[in-house]
Amino acid sequence: MVKRVREIFVFFFLAIFSKAIGIKPFWRTRWAADRSNECLTWQLAVEANNVRGWRTVPAHCLHHIETYMTGGQYEQDINYIVEQIQNYVTQVTVDEDGMDAWILDVDDTCISNIFYYKRKKYGCEPYDPWGFKAWVMKAECPAIPAVLGLFQKLVDSGFKVFLITGRDEETLAAATIDNLHTQGFIGYERVVFRTEPFKGKSAVVYKSAIRKQLMEQGYRIWGNVGDQWTDLQGEYLGNRTFKLPNPMYCVP
Amino acid sequence: MVKRVREIFVFFFLAIFSKAIGIKPFWRTRWAADRSNECLTWQLAVEANNVRGWRTVPAHCLHHIETYMTGGQYEQDINYIVEQIQNYVTQVTVDEDGMDAWILDVDDTCISNIFYYKRKKYGCEPYDPWGFKAWVMKAECPAIPAVLGLFQKLVDSGFKVFLITGRDEETLAAATIDNLHTQGFIGYERVVFRTEPFKGKSAVVYKSAIRKQLMEQGYRIWGNVGDQWTDLQGEYLGNRTFKLPNPMYCVP
Numbered sequence: 001m002v003k004r005v006r007e008i009f010v011f012f013f014l015a016i017f018s019k020a021i022g023i024k025p026f027w028r029t030r031w032a033a034d035r036s037n038e039c040l041t042w043q044l045a046v047e048a049n050n051v052r053g054w055r056t057v058p059a060h061c062l063h064h065i066e067t068y069m070t071g072g073q074y075e076q077d078i079n080y081i082v083e084q085i086q087n088y089v090t091q092v093t094v095d096e097d098g099m100d101a102w103i104l105d106v107d108d109t110c111i112s113n114i115f116y117y118k119r120k121k122y123g124c125e126p127y128d129p130w131g132f133k134a135w136v137m138k139a140e141c142p143a144i145p146a147v148l149g150l151f152q153k154l155v156d157s158g159f160k161v162f163l164i165t166g167r168d169e170e171t172l173a174a175a176t177i178d179n180l181h182t183q184g185f186i187g188y189e190r191v192v193f194r195t196e197p198f199k200g201k202s203a204v205v206y207k208s209a210i211r212k213q214l215m216e217q218g219y220r221i222w223g224n225v226g227d228q229w230t231d232l233q234g235e236y237l238g239n240r241t242f243k244l245p246n247p248m249y250c251v252p
Numbered sequence: 253m254v255k256r257v258r259e260i261f262v263f264f265f266l267a268i269f270s271k272a273i274g275i276k277p278f279w280r281t282r283w284a285a286d287r288s289n290e291c292l293t294w295q296l297a298v299e300a301n302n303v304r305g306w307r308t309v310p311a312h313c314l315h316h317i318e319t320y321m322t323g324g325q326y327e328q329d330i331n332y333i334v335e336q337i338q339n340y341v342t343q344v345t346v347d348e349d350g351m352d353a354w355i356l357d358v359d360d361t362c363i364s365n366i367f368y369y370k371r372k373k374y375g376c377e378p379y380d381p382w383g384f385k386a387w388v389m390k391a392e393c394p395a396i397p398a399v400l401g402l403f404q405k406l407v408d409s410g411f412k413v414f415l416i417t418g419r420d421e422e423t424l425a426a427a428t429i430d431n432l433h434t435q436g437f438i439g440y441e442r443v444v445f446r447t448e449p450f451k452g453k454s455a456v457v458y459k460s461a462i463r464k465q466l467m468e469q470g471y472r473i474w475g476n477v478g479d480q481w482t483d484l485q486g487e488y489l490g491n492r493t494f495k496l497p498n499p500m501y502c503v504p
Contacts, residue, residue, distance in 0.1 A: 037325065038328065038332075040325065041325070041328050041329050041332045042332070044296065044299055044329055044497065045329070045332055045333055045336065047296055047299060047300045048299045048300060048301075048495045048497070049300075049493075049495065050333045050336050050494050050495060051336055073289065073292065073293070076290065076293050077293045077296055077297070080290075080293045080294070080297055081297055081302045084297065084302050084303055242302050243300045243301065243302060245296065245300070
């Protein structure tokens with residue numbers, strides 16, 4: 001009864017308040033503010049590329065993102081997108097000339113950094129370049145199962161698979177290749193690391209330049225998969241791009 | 253107690269089953285399949301442009317989409333994206349030459365079709381061109397409040413605002429302009445409708461061609477806002493694009 005009275009009070013307060021500030025929630029069939037979730041709003045805006053260059057997950061979204069990443073929804077979202085990719089792959093006829101290419105990002109596309117980000121409050125803490133480097137050197141990123149399956153299908157179908165990563169070649173190539181092999185990523189055409197000329201350049205500039213080289217070498221890029229919008233923007237994007245979810249960090 | 257026993261049984265069944273098919277849900281800290289929501293997975297995939305050319309909302313997602321559209325989350329999502337747009341707008345210096353332009357889509361960007369789609373099971377029913385035409389002729393689409401606020405700010409700031417719609421000029425221009433004016437969209441530079449040469453062409457081709465004309469006339473397109481990815485793809489996109497949510501229908 002007390003709850004009901006409180007609800008009625010809140011309803012009238014908000015009805016008056018919303019009128020006062022000119023908001024007309026005309027399409028609401030019922031008052032349901034408690035159903036709305038502002039962390040989900042933030043996450044959707046990130047995944048639709050409406051929020052760019054963000055530094056950390058909003059502090060109050062820690063629980064939401066932790067639940068998303070570890071409770072099954074993230075895994076389900078990835079699996080569903082990979083299903084869409086597989087449907088698309090079956091529509092492509094691979095030529096015998098060996099020039100049909102596919103691009104995959106590495107971090108949180110092929111292999112996961114979730115164990116590292118668990119210690120960084122799932123992205124609520126700011127980016128820690130030294131901490132991340134130390135993590136990468138351990139070569140303990142697990143494969144993302146659905147993407148490993150996709151990778152194997154692509155290789156088996158005759159695509160030349162290029163893994164393009166922002167990781168530094170000089171310091172991180174050995175550990176990264178070791179990590180990829182241990183996790184089953186075997187049979188790719190090349191892993192492309194960030195080299196000296198691209199240090200300090202944005203991911204869009206660096207990855208566009210690499211894709212341009214591939215196009216100039218005669219490759220036809222059929223697909224391009226990454227967890228960052230900066231993997232999927234710029235030039236020479238390929239015939240289709242697919243955005244995997246990642247609410248933990250943003251690569252500018 | 254019965255529930256607990258059932259949970260344990262389900263847990264073991266799924267543990268064995270997931271092992272049998274080779275899935276390794278390594279990052280799950282607990283079993284939480286009941287937290288995952290496949291309609292949310294579909295919606296996220298749509299908003300991130302991973303699912304394209306879809307015809308209807310999956311039938312089992314009716315309740316999810318109805319709740320999303322009418323329960324407050326849709327409104328909150330729109331408001332949040334418009335906040336991001338407003339932040340961006342304040343960074344643009346409008347020149348005195350009057351050539352700073354902004355593009356808005358009309359349907360479910362400026363004005364809402366939610367009352368129509370309510371009768372079509374929020375998109376679970378297939379597109380009905382005659383029904384939609386009859387609805388448009390009534391000129392009863394309400395403004396989307398946050399976008400109306402954005403529109404007014406853009407006009408007041410000196411942007412030339414172009415409303416580019418896929419609606420047919422010959423049959424729907426009068427009702428559309430009437431509807432826009434009644435809802436407060438006054439002060440735009442031009443409403444561009446689909447004319448004969450673009451009939452049967454995709455939205456990407458049609459809207460790219462219109463944007464190209466604007467660029468050739470010397471306009472600088474600073475922003476481009478739409479509820480469809482096809483509003484925001486193709487050529488001459490503008491300096492920044494923003495995707496408003498729309499889980500009810502897809503314009504190819």
